Amino acid sequence: MNVLVYSGPEVLDTSTQSLQSLRSLLVPNYAIQTINFQSLASQPWAANCAMLVLPACRSALVPTPPFASAIKSYVERGGALLALGASARRQARQPFAGETLEARMARMNVGASSASALRFSDRTSGTLDVTLPGHGEGSYRVDIVEAQDGSTMSAMLSGKAEIVEIEGWKGAEVLGRYGDRGSKEVAGVCCPVGEGKVVFWSALADHSLTEEPVKSILARPDSQVPQQELITAEAQRLKLLRTSFASLGLRLPSDDRSLSRPLPQFLTGTPLKSKIIERITAALSATDLENGPHVLQDSNDTFHFHAASEGRKLLEEARTPSDAPSDSSIWQPKHIIVCTGGNLPSKDDTPLFDISKYYAELDEARHKHVGPTCTGSWGVGEALLYGEVVTSTQTMLDKNPRFMSLLPTPFLSLATHQLAGRGRGGNVWISPAGCLQFSLLLYVPMQTLPTYRVVFVQYLFGLVVVEACRDAGVLGKLGGKVRLKWPNDIYVVLDDGEKRKIGGVLVNTSFNGGSVEVIIGCGLNVLNPPPTTSLQQLVPPDVDIRLSMERTAAVIMAKFEEMWNTFLINRGSFAPFMDLYLERWLHSDQLVTLTTTNPPQQVRVVGITPNHGLLRTMPERGGWSGGNGGEFIDLQPDGNSFDLMAGLIKTKS
Structure with missing residues (x-):
C-alpha cells in the first residue's frame, strides 16, 4: 500500500522533511510516494492509498472541485488523511424552527466554506472546514505541546494555522494541545469522517527540530532550548507522529535499527558445481583474496571482495548498532564475501535465507523442470549473490556497468530487505519481511532474441511467477488465485473477489555489440504478515502448506529456465505462451x-x-x-x- 504525499507548487520547500519523517517511521510497511495536483484530482489513486498527506504550504492551497471531491470521497469511503500546518473549524448544525427556504439558503451561504477550504460533513456534528494557509518565514514560532498521555514537548514548530471548536465533533480525539497558550488551544486532533478518519495538526509536526527553519529559530536568545531537552523533544515529536498514524489505522513497523544500512553479501555457487565461483572471480580479477580484499570501483558503487575467512568479522561489525546516516550515497563500499570450493555460509550468517536449503530445493526443481545443463556452464539460479540487507539488487547491476559486464551469466542477486528497491517508472518497491526480491542478469545474442521482441521478456517472467505459484512445491491448486495484471504486475484474487497486488516485474535492457544485456527484477510477497497481502495469506489455517522463501525462489528459477529455453528456441516469439498468458491475466473482455x-x-x-x-x-x-x-x-x-x-x-x- 502507498502513503501519498501531496507535492504541489504551494508546498513548503522544507516539507521534504515530511518525506523523511514518513519514511523513517513507516518503511517498510508502506511505500512513500509523492502525488501532484493533477494526479490527485484525476487519477484512480485511492484504491491503493493507505494514507494521504497534505504537508504545510508556503501559499494557501486552493482546491478545485475535482481535487476537493477526490479527497472527500476517499476519506468518506474509509481513507485516512493527515493534514499538517492546517486550520480546521467546526460549524455546528442548529435547528431553526419555522425557517423559510430563503432564510435557510442565506444561512447556508453565510456558513459555506471558502474557495480554499476542504469541507467535511456529519449529520450530528455539523461541518468541518479545513484549510492549508500559507506559512511565510515571519509566521513561524516554536511552541510547547502537551501530548494526550501527559508528556510535554518543549519545542514544536507552528505557524498561522489554528484548530477551532473542534471538540464538539462527535468522536474527536485530541492528540496534543499548546501548553504555553492560556486557553490550551488544540494543536492536533483526530476526527472520524464517514467511514474514514482525518488527523489535523495546526503545528508543523513533520518538521525536525534539528533542521531548518526550527534550527535557526532555536538559535535566537529568546527561543533557546537546552540540547538534552531538544533531543527529548525530537523523540517526542516522532512519537506524536506514530500516535497520529496509529489513530488513522496504520500498522507501524518495528523499530529495527539493523535495517538502516546494508550488510555484507555472500557470493556463492551451487555445491554441485564448485567451479562456478572460480570462473566468476577470475572474470572479476578477484582471485587472490587471502592477502587482502579486491577493490572494484564502478559508476554507482565501490565493491570490496573478501575471502570467506573474513566473513564473520565483517558481519559482526556491520550488525553492531549504529547511528549511521540514512543517505544511500554514503553506503560505501559494498562488501562481498566470496565462498569458494562449493562452501556456503552457515545459517547463523544468513538467518533469514538458508542458502544451503535453497540450492537443495533448486536441484530438485531443476530435475523436475529443466534437466542437466551443458558441461562447463550452469543453470539459472546456480550462481547467487545474497544479501540480508542491500540498497537495491537492480541498481547494483544496472548502475554499475563495469561490474555487470564482467559477470558471467546467468547471475542471480537476491536480498531479504532492500533499502531503496525500485519499481516501474521510478516508483519505490517496499520490501518488508517476507518479500522475495531479486534481480537476474542474462546475456543473449541478438540473433537469438531480436530487439523488437525484448518487450516480451517482462510478460514471460510474469507468467513464470504465476505458474510457479501453482507448482506443487509452492501453493499447488491455491496458486490459481494468483493472476497477471498487464503489463507487469502480479495480483491475487481473494475469495470476495477483491484484487490485490502482491508483486511486480521490472526489466532493464541494454545493447552491447551483438548481445542484449537483460536484467529482470522481481518482487513477490511470499510470507508477509498483514497489512501487506502475500501468498501466505492464501493458505487456510486447516491446509498443510508450508511456504518457504528458499523453495519459492528455487521453483521460480527452474520454471523460468524451462520457459526461457523455449522462448529462445523460438527467437523471442511469444506465440508458444500466448494462450496460457491470456488464461492467467485479469483483462479478458475487460x-x-x-x-x-x-x-x-x-x-x-x-x-x-x-x-x-x-x-x-x-x-x-x-x-x-x-x-x-x-x-x-x-x-x-x-x-x-x-x-x-x-x-x-x-x-x-
Whole structure:
C-alpha cells in the first residue's frame, strides 16, 4: 500500500522533511510516494492509498472541485488523511424552527466554506472546514505541546494555522494541545469522517527540530532550548507522529535499527558445481583474496571482495548498532564475501535465507523442470549473490556497468530487505519481511532474441511467477488465485473477489555489440504478515502448506529456465505462451475507456499484439465514440497513471 504525499507548487520547500519523517517511521510497511495536483484530482489513486498527506504550504492551497471531491470521497469511503500546518473549524448544525427556504439558503451561504477550504460533513456534528494557509518565514514560532498521555514537548514548530471548536465533533480525539497558550488551544486532533478518519495538526509536526527553519529559530536568545531537552523533544515529536498514524489505522513497523544500512553479501555457487565461483572471480580479477580484499570501483558503487575467512568479522561489525546516516550515497563500499570450493555460509550468517536449503530445493526443481545443463556452464539460479540487507539488487547491476559486464551469466542477486528497491517508472518497491526480491542478469545474442521482441521478456517472467505459484512445491491448486495484471504486475484474487497486488516485474535492457544485456527484477510477497497481502495469506489455517522463501525462489528459477529455453528456441516469439498468458491475466473482455481521444472512446480488451506486445482492443459497439467495432486499436501505457489500465494512449498507426 502507498502513503501519498501531496507535492504541489504551494508546498513548503522544507516539507521534504515530511518525506523523511514518513519514511523513517513507516518503511517498510508502506511505500512513500509523492502525488501532484493533477494526479490527485484525476487519477484512480485511492484504491491503493493507505494514507494521504497534505504537508504545510508556503501559499494557501486552493482546491478545485475535482481535487476537493477526490479527497472527500476517499476519506468518506474509509481513507485516512493527515493534514499538517492546517486550520480546521467546526460549524455546528442548529435547528431553526419555522425557517423559510430563503432564510435557510442565506444561512447556508453565510456558513459555506471558502474557495480554499476542504469541507467535511456529519449529520450530528455539523461541518468541518479545513484549510492549508500559507506559512511565510515571519509566521513561524516554536511552541510547547502537551501530548494526550501527559508528556510535554518543549519545542514544536507552528505557524498561522489554528484548530477551532473542534471538540464538539462527535468522536474527536485530541492528540496534543499548546501548553504555553492560556486557553490550551488544540494543536492536533483526530476526527472520524464517514467511514474514514482525518488527523489535523495546526503545528508543523513533520518538521525536525534539528533542521531548518526550527534550527535557526532555536538559535535566537529568546527561543533557546537546552540540547538534552531538544533531543527529548525530537523523540517526542516522532512519537506524536506514530500516535497520529496509529489513530488513522496504520500498522507501524518495528523499530529495527539493523535495517538502516546494508550488510555484507555472500557470493556463492551451487555445491554441485564448485567451479562456478572460480570462473566468476577470475572474470572479476578477484582471485587472490587471502592477502587482502579486491577493490572494484564502478559508476554507482565501490565493491570490496573478501575471502570467506573474513566473513564473520565483517558481519559482526556491520550488525553492531549504529547511528549511521540514512543517505544511500554514503553506503560505501559494498562488501562481498566470496565462498569458494562449493562452501556456503552457515545459517547463523544468513538467518533469514538458508542458502544451503535453497540450492537443495533448486536441484530438485531443476530435475523436475529443466534437466542437466551443458558441461562447463550452469543453470539459472546456480550462481547467487545474497544479501540480508542491500540498497537495491537492480541498481547494483544496472548502475554499475563495469561490474555487470564482467559477470558471467546467468547471475542471480537476491536480498531479504532492500533499502531503496525500485519499481516501474521510478516508483519505490517496499520490501518488508517476507518479500522475495531479486534481480537476474542474462546475456543473449541478438540473433537469438531480436530487439523488437525484448518487450516480451517482462510478460514471460510474469507468467513464470504465476505458474510457479501453482507448482506443487509452492501453493499447488491455491496458486490459481494468483493472476497477471498487464503489463507487469502480479495480483491475487481473494475469495470476495477483491484484487490485490502482491508483486511486480521490472526489466532493464541494454545493447552491447551483438548481445542484449537483460536484467529482470522481481518482487513477490511470499510470507508477509498483514497489512501487506502475500501468498501466505492464501493458505487456510486447516491446509498443510508450508511456504518457504528458499523453495519459492528455487521453483521460480527452474520454471523460468524451462520457459526461457523455449522462448529462445523460438527467437523471442511469444506465440508458444500466448494462450496460457491470456488464461492467467485479469483483462479478458475487460471494458476500458480511452480518454486520450476526443471524444473519449470505450474499447474492449481482446489480447496483446504478437509483434510488439501492445494491448490489443476493439471499439465497443454503441460506445461513446460511436465506433463500428470492426477494427483493432492497439494501446500502450501513458507512463503517468497510478492504474495503467486507466491511463492508456493510442499508438500511431
